[in-house]
Amino acid sequence: MDAAVLAVEALGKSFGPVRAVDDLTFEVHPGRVTGFLGPNGSGKTTTLRMLLGLVRPTDGRALVGGRPYGDHPVPGALVGAALEATGFHPGRTGLGHLTAYAPQVGVDRARCREVLELVGLGPAGDRKVGGYSLGMRQRLGLATALLADPPALLLDEPANGLDPEGIVWLRGFLRHLAAEGRTVLVSSHVLAEVQHTVDDVVVIAKGRLVHASSLAELAALAGVSTYVETPDPAGLAALCAQRGWVAAPRDRGTQVDDVDAATVGAAAHAAGLELHQLTTRGADLEDVFLRLTGAAS
């Protein structure tokens, strides 16, 4: 399975004056779903293209199983990839598209039918891609990536254009693939989109690494907070000041940072403060994500 470790080492890429990727180092391991996150233009697609030998790095290297992608005997059977802005010939059927690429990953026509079924394109496979919706193209891209049943998958914003049902299916499917021991790397510019799918996160901003850890460690960064509603905001403010808690207005109440609900409740009770709502707010990952990526700019 080691063949499926993806490694990026001091990777850099300049497009003329634009530094798209800069001194980027991280690894992606089998058996886990890794989220590759960053705002628009942060260099995700460029990094994936360098991993796949489509774009030549200016500095450093990007390796698949310890070797450049192109050095593998049948690279398309080792890594399945669905990249942003990959095209389809509008005059080709979905099945025609898959059968055209099948010989070079060593699979037959029957397997092409099989992956069409798998991604929910079964009958549409005989229609021309020119008539496909965005979500159907996204599914055909996924089908292409899955063609050789590869041990590693690289998916660039795979949820774009999928309907809610499709997104739920995709989440389950990616988890299933990882549980089978595959390497799954999924890029996204929205953490919330992959929050329920990924085990690990690699966050980049402006082409540079800002964070790499398990999702749990990222969540720990967010800490806890307690949401309180009271008819006596002044009393609550006084209480927070007295205890040295950081409080800020939020929605129709107040958010108290880094304190759990039990502590706030006990203190309010002791102070005779009337509360209408008292809830522990889970880690707001999106906040952390914005903080991490915002700090880089």
Add this chain to the structure above:
Amino acid sequence: MSPTAPTLNRFGVALLAEWRKLTSTALWWVLGVGMAAYLAFMGAVLAFTFAAAPPSPDTPAITGVDAALAVLGTLNAIGYVFPLLVGTLLVTTEVRHRTLTQSLLVEPRRGVLLGAKLVVAAAVGLLYGVLGVVGLLATSAPVLELVGDGIFLTDPAVLRVLGLGILVTGLWAVLGAAFGAVVPNQVAAIVAVLAFTQFVEPIARLGLSAVDSLSGVAAFLPGAAADAVVGASLFGEISGGGGDLLPGWAGALVLLAYAAVLTVVGRWTTFARDVA
């Protein structure tokens, strides 16, 4: 789960993939049928012209096997834009529809991809040659049999002209694919192919052959080189045999040299770039 790492014949599977890419859209047969139909039309026109031409004192009538040769020798001169286009599109369509990414994912060795395209271009070009011959014969044979002196299909000279016509059609397709590698923008490539074949080269051939010191150069233009391979030319007939042609083998080498130079340029430009 990890696939029993199939050891593939990489060039073999690349050829199969290219063939499937070509034949999974309508373009190849539309152009092929177009070529056959166009040549059928021109074959009828030419056959009538030669067979029914009133004898005149200054231009001796073309009769017998010469009429058959004159008609069948036009395969290249009339039809060459079709193989040139199909070859060009074999490359440019991948850029236009952004399928180059997927093609390079399954075959990162870019030389293999380009090489497979050149070979498949040759194959489809030869096929177009056969289609063109079928088109030409479909109309000119009955006309020459009925109105003229016959089609002489078993005459070695006639067979030779047909065979060389098919061969040179294959070469045009290879040249087209190589050109597509140099000019990957599909619209630009098509405009360039049409402009060159319909205006630039004919004018250049007339112009160059009019200047004594340059008349030798005209023979090295691709159209003239192709005419040399077949040994007959509509252009030659019209301008009264104007312009010297190279020997047939040299014409073929000149075409191959064009294809080789374009291939090398394409390999180190279009096929060396980042695909982003």
